Amino acid sequence: MDDNKDNANPVILNASDLPTRHGESLLKKADDPIGIYLGGLLSATQPIDDPFDEALSASESESDRDFDEEIDAQEIYDLIAPISDPEHPLSLGSLAVVNLPDIHISRPSSARSRISTVVIDITPTITHCSLATVIGLGVRVRLEQALPPRFRIDVRIKEGTHSTGDAVTKQLGDKERVAAALENNTLRGVIRRMLSTCE
Amino acid sequence: MSDIRLYLVEHEKSRKEASQIAIRTAERLQSKELKLLDLIEALGEFLNDNDPSVRAKALAYLADVLESVPRGTVSRQQRELLVHFLTTRINGDAEGLGAAACANALMKIEEFGKWDAERAAECMQTIIQSLHPLRQIRQQSERYAVLKLINLLIAEYREAIHGLHQASSDFMPTFISLFEGEKDPRNLMIVFSILNVPFSEWELGAYAQDGFEAVFNYFPITFRPPPDDPYGITAQDLKDRLRDCIAACGSFAPYSFPALLDKLDSSSLNTKRDTLAALHSCISNYGTRTVSLYAVTLWDALKFEILSVQEEDLADKALDVISEIGAQLSVGRPQLVAYLRPISKECSEHLEDAPTKQSKAAGQILEAVASRTRECANLLVAHVVPHLVALFEGADSLAKRRSLLEVLVQLLKASVKVFGDWVTIAGRGVADTQEDTYNAFSEHKDILVTLLVGGQLSVPANEVAFKKICLEGLVQLCMCRNLLQDQEISTLIRQCLDLILDDYEGKVELRGPAIQALVDIAHQKPHLIIDHAFPRFLSLIPDNDTAGDLGYVPVLDAFSNLAQEAKVFDLVILRLRNKLDAAIREQSSSTFLCALLSALLYALTHTSASLDGTDEDCPLYGQLIFPLLQRVGDGSNQSNFANNRVYELVGQLCNVVLRRQTSAFQKKHLIEIYNPVDAFGESSENVDASGTLLNPLKLLASSYIVAALQRDVVPIQDLRKHLSTLSDIATADSTSVEVRRASLRQVSLILNKFLSPDNAEFAVDLLCSKPIGDFAACAHKKDSARLILASVKALLLRNERKLIPILPELRKLLLDPEYGRPVARGFATILQSDDFLTKENHCKISPLYRQKAFSLIVPPLTTSFKEESDAIKRNYLVAIMSIVKSLPYSVIESDLPSLLPLILQMLDLADEEATKVAAVETLGLILTENSAAMASYLSSLIPRLLKAASSKSNSGAVRETSLRCLANIAAAFSVDAVIPFRKSVIKELTRPLDDSRRAVRAAAVKCRTKWIELDEPKDGDISE
Amino acid sequence: MNSDSEVPTLEPIASFQPSLNTRAWMTAPHPKLPILATASADKTVKIFSLTTFRQLSSITGGHKRSIRSCAWKPGTRNESVLATGSFDASAGIWRHDDHPGSNEAHNEESKNDRSEDEDDDWRFAVILDGHESEIKSVAWSAGGQFLATCSRDKSVWIWEEMEDDNFETVAVLQEHDGDIKYVRWHPEEDLLASAGYDDTIRLYREDVDDWICVSTIDAHQATVWSLDFEPPKNPSLIDSVGPDAARQKDLQELEKSGPRLASCSDDLTIRIWRRTPKGGAEDKPLRDRIPSIIRTNNVDEEWLEDACLPKRHERAIYSVAWSPKSGLIASTGSDGKIVVYQEFWRDSHDQDEVRSEGPPTETSREWKVVAEVENAHDIFEVNHVCWTVRADRGRSNEGEEVLISTGDDGEVKMWSIQRGT
Secondary structure (H helix, E strand, O other): OOOOOOOOOOEOOOHHHOOOOHHHHHHHHHOOHHHHOHHHOOOOOOOOOOHHHHHHHHOOOHHHHOOOOOOOHHHHHHHHOOOEOOOOOOEOOOOOOOOHHHEEEEOOOOOOOOOEEEEEEEOOOOOOOOOHHHHHHHHHHHHHHHOOOOEEEEEEEOOOOOOOHHHHHHHHHOHHHHHHHOOOHHHHHHHHHHHOOOO | OHHHHHHHHHHHHOHHHHHHHHHHHHHHHHOOOOOHHHHHHHHHHHHOOOOHHHHHHHHHHHHHHHHOOOHHHOOHHHHHHHHHHHHHHOOOOHHHHHHHHHHHHHHHHHHHOOOOHHHHHHHHHHHHHHOOOHHHOOOHHHHHHHHHHHHHHHHHOHHHHHHHHHHOOOHHHHHHHOOOOOOOHHHHHHHHHHHHHHHHHOOOHHHHHHHHHHHHOOOOOOOOOOOOOOOOOOHHHHHHHHHHHHOOOHHHHHHHHHHHHHHHOOOOHHHHHHHHHHHHHHHHHHOHHHHHHHHHHHHHHHHHHHHOOOOHHHHHHHHHHHHHHHHHHOOOHHHHHHHHHHHHHHHHHHHHOOOEHHHHHHHHHHHHHHOOOHHHHHHHHHHHHHHHHHHHHHOOOHHHHHHHHHHHHHHHHHHHHHHEOOOOEOOOOOOOOOOOOOOHHHHOHHHHHHHHHHHHHHOOOOOHHHHHHHHHHHHHHHHOOOOOOHHHHHHHHHHHHHHHHOOOOOHHHHHHHHHHHHHHHHHHOHHHHHHHHHHHHHHOOOOOOOOOOOOHHHHHHHHHHHHHOHHHHHHHHHHHHHHHHHHHHOOOOHHHHHHHHHHHHHHHHHOOOOOOOOOOOOHHHHHHHHHHHHHHHOOOOOOOOOOHHHHHHHHHHHHHHHOOOOHHHHHHHHHHHHHHHOOOOOOOOOEOOOOOEOOOOHHHHHHHHHHHOOOOOOOOOOHHHHHHHHHHHHHOOOOOHHHHHHHHHHHHHHHHHOOOHHHHHHHHHHHHHHHHHOOOOOOOHHHHHHHHHHHHHHHHHOOOHHHOOOHHHHHHHHHOOOOHHHHHHHOHHHHOOOOOOOOOOOOOOOOOHHHHHHHHHHHHHHHOOOOOOHHHHHHHHHHHHHHHOOOOHHHHHOOHHHHHHHHHHHOOOOOOHHHHHHHHHHHHHHHHHHOHHHHOOHHHHHHHHHHHHHOOOOOHHHHHHHHHHHHHHHHHOOHHHHHHHHHHHHHHOOOHHHOOOHHHHHHHHHHHHHHHHOOOOOOOOOOO | OOOOOOOOEOEEEEEOEOOOOOOEEEEEEOOOOOEEEEEEOOOOEEEEEOOOOEEEEEEOOOOOOOEEEEEEOOOOOOEEEEEEEEOOOOEEEEEEEOOOOOOOOOOOOOOOOHHHHOOOOOEEEEEEOOOOOOEEEEEEOOOOOEEEEEEOOOOEEEEEEOOOOOEEEEEEEOOOOOOEEEEEEOOOOOEEEEEEOOOOEEEEEEEOOEEEEEEEEOOOOOOEEEEEEOOOOOHHHHOOOOOOHHHHHHHHHHHHHOOOEEEEEOOOOEEEEEEOOOOOHHHOOHHHOOOOOOOOHHHOOOEEEEEEOOOOOOOOEEEEEEOOOOOOEEEEEOOOOEEEEEEEEOOOOOOOOOOOOOOOOOOOEEEEEEEEEOOOOOOOOEEEEEEEEOOOOOOOOOOOEEEEEEEOOOOEEEEEOOOOO
């Protein structure tokens, strides 16, 4: 019917193939091997929540407090994977437009500088996809809203995946053009719909 | 006759006044003071007046009179006379006022006595001739009266009206066009139900097109009811009635299908939804022959809704329509084959480039159609499965193979749905003919089994998702009725056992599904599981754990999971009990005993089998519970068994079983049940000369027993002595933590369930008023406070009147400089749910206990809050929040003005993390329930929440809940109430975006996006 | 990146209050009065006082979208004229009557503190419509006769003000094949330079009666964000030339070429361009040549790279400013740094000096970093930097020169430079 879609039949990944952080929860299980069995009946740390002595149990123990969880590539991936493609009710993650290996974070270059840089290479589903710029813009807006301002966000089209990749990358890297584009209401509407699936 | 003239005059001013006059006339008619004939004659001159409005009003007068006249007053001939007279009078003058009056009058008369056929026919005839088209009556309420009359004629005198249709060929077109141009929703509702009769019951012949078009020009309905709509008609009501008309008869098909398919291209989603719903009704009503003519054209149009899905719900509706066609055509094989060929061909093509959006859609189509009838399933399976197997073997990537298997599983599920599994036959009745039970999968089962089993083994270890889908495929094959042989199912059972028991990479993700597979198969083929799985599990559970390693724990976990299936439950329990006996006999460690007891407890609490016994007998009790109680009772403190964890588990096992038994059963066995666990029993080995308890551990078990007993099965003779001993143990320093907790539980259970009125005074005094009174001087304040609060909770739950004066006294406990704070936190126990004082344990739970607790404990705190010192103020705040956090909004609503300022202050409390989290959550609750109450606090709440969300001194939980509350604010208020805060909130939220905890950052992102989305369309830069 | 040798940092003097709380694009100091105009993404221009660091007024209501650029008209009498360029594709001319006596040169001693009696009557005199998309930069020619505007529609427009409030389009130059980022006039001649998204710099002159592109510089490898001309009598070299004959000769050559041009780009480089003087008569400055109808082919010019400043920026460089008083160059950009460079005569034997790359060192001059500051606007990008003369009580001497930076955090800050001797 509407064959004006750039790519009517994209390849989609299986949800279980998408990278997740579950590795960590396995880690937690390691230190209480039998706790996971029989519904936790045998777990060593029986939860005795005694409200009388709450002061201790409720606030994390000291080690928890200074337990820093750095912002890493997986967290960036989790922020942008659920963005939906403007043409399909499918996420950029399931369409493999954004992939964990294509996200790079570089820490501040010198002791004094506090600026980190995030580089995201996006892979359009087909080489002449006219929506690559909108998708790139959606990724950039999502990260500018979700990451602390000390991050500089460079969204690029992955080498060799798009006929006018360099031109799109240049446009996405031009802060002034991005700012100007985002003042256009129709474009903001499209981006808002794309981001609405990032619950 | 002054009445008529009076009526005519009044009619102008107010209809109500006019009808009063008519009622007076009716009374005079009824009292025979006035005869009907005289009335008609008197009306005569008015009825023939040359001014139409006078004629109409006269008729209205007659109708009003008849309206209020009781049944008997009008004789049969008079009715005949009136009907004939009124029928001739139906005409459109005075904008139909007259017609409406006639209609009302006629309906009234008909009520008095049924008409005969030709009277009804004559009435319909006149309506059609003199009132055609109805829209000439401009007043919609007048048209409504006439429509009701027509509806009455169609409903009650259907044959007569049908006769008119058969008699003259032009009856139908005039009848259909009678209602042309009707716009009023209430009238339309009647028009649709009137037309539905001829459409669905009579032969329309040449007029099918007129009939269809008369109703279809209302499609799609975009009616939006006015806010104060008196008649309560919704768009959906109209849509349903219209749909019934469109789907009324097969002869509409040549017109309805093309028209509907054209509407399918509409850009409005609602139009598409109505179109799909209409198509579905048409297909289920038009009959197989008609549907078969359009089946393929419908498929060609509908497939795009699924293949290039825009909206999920539209795709689902389209799937329903396509599968409905399959169901309708399943009667005749040739039509079904003709319909399914293009579907299976196109789906097979899409499978070639799997995994794509369209291959996924193809899978959905195949499953939807195959799940409707056996014929559909067989035809699709026969055509698609071989192609699928070929594609699988030729596939170049694992992702492709997996997506093909996913389609295979979808087809298998469909086949189970239409053929049923080993336990229940689906679809047609029990006596299936041989031909009926043929399942096309039987041709391919061997290749599929090898392919799926192979898939399990040949694939590299880390391809867990692939192995999962293979396992799911094998399980579905086992479920299919009469498909696999027992021997083939046994191979799968062995494979699942390997996945559960062996060690391999990816086991963490495959062990669960493998266990679930065994449970599913146990439902189908219990004997196979018993023959093949049980021995393997039991061989790995040792008789004693001298070996020392904990290898048996995962085995026990898997084995006790089998108990989920009722058919193998009893045997699992029996085997576990035998292992327990052996373990005890061989002096195994308490860890091993606890493992076995935990397995038993897990089995009992996760089974679908019923644990209920009868008054006389309960097999579980005899088999498992009684022997356990005996072991506790015989007191031989055989070290490994006499251990607190073991006793606790024994208690839990007894509780789970006993609480479900009837009080008769409990009474019958009370002695055997309670005595063994009675720590204070006179028998020597319980209490020594100096009165110290020799077997305090028994309390751990007895508390669970006391919990299980029904309220009329009182285990203790001397309640007062029992309570005072328990209270001594609970507050004694030497008592261990477990025993103290057990005794507190037993105190609250006894107070709630077994406290007789005459003991109430004693108990309240012993456990509440006295300890509160001398709390200041008491040596071990914390334990005493625990006892007080446990007792208060139990008595509060049973709505004990004697408690009322005590509750306000609780405030005193908070004044203690050292223990005031922990006790304030302890207040939470009063309303916190716990696993002992529950309905399952037959406790008395009064519905108002929360309301009572709040209204008696909190006000004394809020009123005296101001005069207290800062330290005491903090205790009060913690105490108040410990109570408020378990309350529903309705309870605290009336006290919001005094509560809100205090809750806000709680946000500034140092190091009271739980209280702060509770405070923020309560604010969130108030926001969702009644944001208006918070409106005036916004300017002090938002900065506090921002500070709470970013200050490092707060725990992660507080930071996170504050952010969630901030997000709620953005959603709970009108945009212009929160816009003033928007810019600064968005700026401030950049700090928690950089929080050290990932969960806090995630909450910050959600919150910030909510506030950013608040922007008005013309707002500036979105990426501040 | 040359070595991190210890370089003095710029000292923050003050930030202008209140903060704009939203992205600020650039700030233009008034040619005479001690005031600044800051263009902002919230569709307004804020006027700040250099004496009190407070906001004097806010120019609103003229544009429907962000204001990207603004420029004061030079040489006005007892009124201030501000041109604004906005993303709504229109440019605006705003007029404000200055009070008598308030328009003396801003380094006068008079204490006319504008903040109290400031009336807010900025008049939105003219809208200049014509561009098809966002305007990126506006600039007045040295004498104030011409106003240049450039936009994403790849065109530079030159407007001339006839009588009051009536502007005429003198030229529409469509040389660039991409979004044009910046326009700048030569400090003396009617020579216009534009920098573009197509990585090129183009220079335009009026020949006979229409404007033509006389030169194109396409050495940069990425978007050229900003330009600035060298001040006509650049003190930094003249004062320190000394007796050396080679240097004297080099100085004369420079004077013959006329003021040089500095450009900064997304390719992280700042380069200096120098016009190759043509031999013979044509050398006379164009102003006083006899206009001839035939277009002579000798009007083209050649601008060659004179130097490439030391690389200190790690991300796009958004702004470069050549100080009219001291000849120092300042630059800033996405990495939040502000860097100041100075040009020195090269000592042939000095080896350990910090070398600047660039063309083979036949010139006897080199650029060195003399001051720098990181995180100038906290962690936000800095969009603009410019030089102005200090007018607040804290100034050390009459013409003390300071830097004004404008950033994404909506802050406008003043910095002072303690130049190493």
